[in-house]
Amino acid sequence: MLASAALLVAAAGAVLAWSRATQDPTGTTREFSVSARRYEFTPARIEVDQDALVKIEFTAEDIPHSFTVDAYRIAKRAGAGQTVTFEFRADKPGTFRYYCNLAIDDGCRKMQGEIVVRPKKP
């Protein structure tokens, strides 16, 4: 008797969790501040869940840098000491490299980080 009541509660909880998930198909918003300085990105790794709306505040602290992710067609340039803010929907799962695509300075070629988009559960 007690066991079956517990089962019912567990089942109700599962239904509730399921309906919350379907009510929010667009996922959550995740915000990050990324800085570029001395040919390095900080942080050099970002992790989000698939379908999250990712907001990035990108600051080039020393010289101009860019935040570029080919798979998401993102290429945002910030001038020296400037900050650019942009957002995108992380709809493609996988691990993607971000880098600086400015060719003015050789050191920019070694700048890289990665964004990990965890696939949503089926």
Ligand SMILES: [Cu+2]
């Ligand atoms: Cu750069």
